[in-house]
Amino acid sequence: MLPFHVPDIDEAEIGAVNDVLRSGWLTTGSRTQQFEEAFRQFVGSRHAIAVNSCTAALHLALEAIGVREGDEVIVPTMTFAATAEVVTYLRARPVFVDCEPDTLNMAPAAVRAAVTPRTKAIVPVHFAGLPCDLDALSAIARQYGLRLIEDAAHALPARWHGRTIGAIGDVTCFSFYATKTITTGEGGMITTDADGLAQRMRLMSLHGISRDGWKRYAANGSWRYEILDAGFKYNLTDIASAIGLEQLHKAERFRQARQRIADTYDHGLGDLDAIDLPARRDADVHAWHLYVVQLRLEGLRIGRDAFIEELRREGVGTSVHFIPLHMQPHYRSTFGYAADDFPVAHAAFDRIVSLPIYSKMTAADAAHVVGAVRRVVTANRRTVAKAARAAAVAARAAEVA
Ligand SMILES: *Cc1c(COP(=O)(O)O)cnc(C)c1O
16 A cells, blocks of 8 residues: 655654754754754745744734734635634634635635735645745735735745745745655744744744743853743744754755656646646746646546545555635534535535655656556546437436426
8 A cells, every 4th residue: 555645754864853862952942943044044034933833833923913803814715724723813714715726726816806904914825835826916915915924834845936935925834744845743934034023923932932942041041031922832842853954955855756756647647538637837846745636527437535445445545635624614604604605616626636745655656656546547437428428318308307
């Protein structure tokens, strides 16, 4: 069985963690400072703040830009729980928007239509690692005086029109969750060029205390500290940062490995009528965190769920990204959303399957996936003739009725 994901960890990470464990300093300290500095340089931002998840990063970003009770924040419905739930932490309202049918990124026209006088920010997700149209989204943000907070959980490393994701929006939030493009087990990073926002997010990431704990306990530190606000407990440990530093060195190599798998899939599956391949734009750098195909259900005798089951029988682990948030019980009951409120995301949900894509996969693994998908499609193809006959039967039945 080929798992859907396996993290790429080797002796370098294990040795780095050992060093931290032997050092006597486990929590936020010099390794975290090094990780922040390396990350800041990697994306080309003025500031990088390490936190213990991307969820924490998004929460801190929205808090820092001043999202408060009664405000609205525009988020895609085609995303993970975190993107919207952080808005509700601040008693503000997540306003969902539909996606583009090919990229599954939030549609700029839908964003513009969702702006109200209460809107404070737009939170685009670079779905699967393909950057959103940041020119269009920045123009909307500028026009209405909104902040652009990027959920870049899928987008390390990625580039939009030659610019690195992490140095474009007001604040960018990254994830180092176990399945993401680099991992620290759990972890996240915030990048920004704005000194004031960086200062606020750093303060609130550790209890609103005016100095870093590690400075407090360092040889030249002092025991004295001041609590300036009621903050959060979102700091990253040196154990995690030691892993992160090693992973960051390999981030571009990992990306190239995923790119090769995406190329193998594109070449191996491109001729199948029953499958739409994920969008790509050769001018931009795609992080290829996910490889999401969309089934053309009219060309198949089976639905998405059965397709996944048949791939599992072929020894291929898959997943679905995502069940649109507006279809989830909590958001339906709290905000009154209905399944067909966002027809593009709704229709896409019935058709999407994420194939495995990670640097530990071999060329043989990728070829195995291609073979398995081809066998499942071939065994379940609905022929055009059969489909036409079925349509004719239905038309006759309608006439009779
Ligand atoms: C994984 C993910 C997150 C959350 O990341 P954590 O580090 O687990 O908090 C947020 N947004 C998207 C789109 C994600 O895929």
